Amino acid sequence: MNTTMEADVLSPVEANETSRKVAIICSKGSLDMAYPGLIMANAARMMGLEAMVFFTFWGLDIINDKKVDHLHAGMLGNPSSPMPHSVMGLPGMEALATGMMKKKMEKLDIPDVREMLEILGDAGAELYACQLAMEMFGLEVSDLVPQVTESITAMDFWEKAEGAQVVFI
Amino acid sequence: MSTMLLAGSPIEVDAEGFLLNPDQWTPEIAAEIAAGSGITLSEKHWQVIDFCRRTNADKGAPPTVRGITKGTGISTKEMYQLFPKGPGILASRIAGLSKPKGCI
Numbered sequence: 092m093n094t095t096m097e098a099d100v101l102s103p104v105e106a107n108e109t110s111r112k113v114a115i116i117c118s119k120g121s122l123d124m125a126y127p128g129l130i131m132a133n134a135a136r137m138m139g140l141e142a143m144v145f146f147t148f149w150g151l152d153i154i155n156d157k158k159v160d161h162l163h164a165g166m167l168g169n170p171s172s173p174m175p176h177s178v179m180g181l182p183g184m185e186a187l188a189t190g191m192m193k194k195k196m197e198k199l200d201i202p203d204v205r206e207m208l209e210i211l212g213d214a215g216a217e218l219y220a221c222q223l224a225m226e227m228f229g230l231e232v233s234d235l236v237p238q239v240t241e242s243i244t245a246m247d248f249w250e251k252a253e254g255a256q257v258v259f260i
Numbered sequence: 261m262s263t264m265l266l267a268g269s270p271i272e273v274d275a276e277g278f279l280l281n282p283d284q285w286t287p288e289i290a291a292e293i294a295a296g297s298g299i300t301l302s303e304k305h306w307q308v309i310d311f312c313r314r315t316n317a318d319k320g321a322p323p324t325v326r327g328i329t330k331g332t333g334i335s336t337k338e339m340y341q342l343f344p345k346g347p348g349i350l351a352s353r354i355a356g357l358s359k360p361k362g363c364i
Contacts, residue, residue, distance in 0.1 A: 134363055136340075137325050137348025200326070201364060210326075210364075213336035 112141040114252035116259045120152030121165035122192060122204070128260045129153075129207040136214040143255070144211070145248045146239070147221035150260075151228060154220060154235045159205050164189040205236065212238030217251070219243045267292050276349075278358050282316060285356025294354045297345050305342055305354070307332055312355040322352040324362030 113135045117128040128144060135142040152158045166172040166179045166188050178184060193203075202210060211218060220235060220242040232242055243251075261280065263270045267288035272280040277293070279285055290309060294301050301309075311332050315323040325347050329336050343350040352360050 130363055134348070137346055139344075139346025139349070202326070210336050213340070215340055 112252070112255035113143070114248070114255035114257045115142070115144045116248075116257070117144060117146050117150035117153055118148045119165075119260060120149035120158070120162060122162040122189060123164050123169075124150075124260055125153045125162055125204050126201075126207070128258070129204065129211060131258060132216050133207065133211055133214060136211070136216050141217075141255070142211075142214075143217040143219065143248075143251060145219050145221060145243075145245075145252075147224045147245075148227075151220060151224050151230065151235075153204060154208065154218065154239045155230065156234060156236050159208070159236055160203070162189075162204055164192045208236050208238045219248060219251075221245065221248075274358075276353075276359060278353050279356040280358075282313070282356045285313075289356060290354050294350075297343075297350055297354075299343065299350070299354070301354075302342075304334065304338070308334060308339075308342065308351050309355045312351055312357055316355075316357045322355065322357040322360045324348070324360050324364055325351075326364045327362070 113132065115128045115132050117125065119125075128150075132142040132144050146154050152162060163185055166174070166185060167176060172179055172188075174184070174188075179188070196203075208218070218239045220230075220232065220239050222242040222244050225231070225242045232240065261272060261274065264273045264277070265271075267286060269284075269289075271284050271289065274280055279289075291301055294305070299305065308328055311328060312322050315321075315327065315331065323331060325336070325339055328334065328347070328351060329339060334342075339347040339351075349359060352358065
């Protein structure tokens with residue numbers, strides 16, 4: 092059915108979009124757990140939603156400057172693993188799987204994790220480290236990628252995430 | 261599908277306000293859609309719009325934000341300054357193209 096609308100009908104829709112907010116909690120540090128959160132946060136920013144990511148527990152590996160370039164694809168304990176666990180458990184297999192995944196991503200022009208974090212920083216997404224997890228792992232903010240400038244408590248995060256749609260990974 | 265009055269002409273758009281036919285697009289329409297999102301088009305905006313339309317003509321689909329930054333040299337940061345309410349959808353909508361399909 093055809094309807095006619097004026098140009099300014101679009102504005103209220105967008106006003107609504109800008110007030111939407113997503114809060115993503117990344118608690119795992121494997122390659123296959125890092126990308127979903129980062130890509131979802133970036134997609135939110137690209138359509139004008141506010142986005143914040145809270146990195147906690149193993150998720151800190153994603154923003155740890157020394158580890159971010161060496162995240163592994165976790166295939167053990169993963170029922171979707173293309174190879175049987177008896178084989179995946181053999182030495183070198185995880186590195187092989189990780190290498191294959193990275194190659195495929197490169198082919199599809201998917202940025203590596205460090206670049207994804209840079210894009211998120213430039214896109215204005217808020218990235219936070221979990222303070223308790225930082226203490227547990229003996230990390231300082233200076234150990235993290237430059238896009239993360241703050242470690243906050245879980246309660247601080249919920250304050251900031253008020254009204255957001257929450258995703259836990 | 262609905263019809264929207266843009267720059268004085270009835271233009272076919274989808275539910276999200278993307279033009280259904282890029283050939284109906286004119287620079288005046290771009291300016292009006294941009295104004296609806298609080299944007300006054302600058303030279304940089306036009307650089308992005310031209311790139312989006314060229315890419316769409318060549319590849320049959322509008323570029324993603326990453327495609328735009330790589331293709332124009334305009335940084336991600338600048339893209340968010342140019343299109344604060346969402347460069348992923350606004351650049352394409354202003355350029356009279358469909359919603360980009362990529363995720364990055």
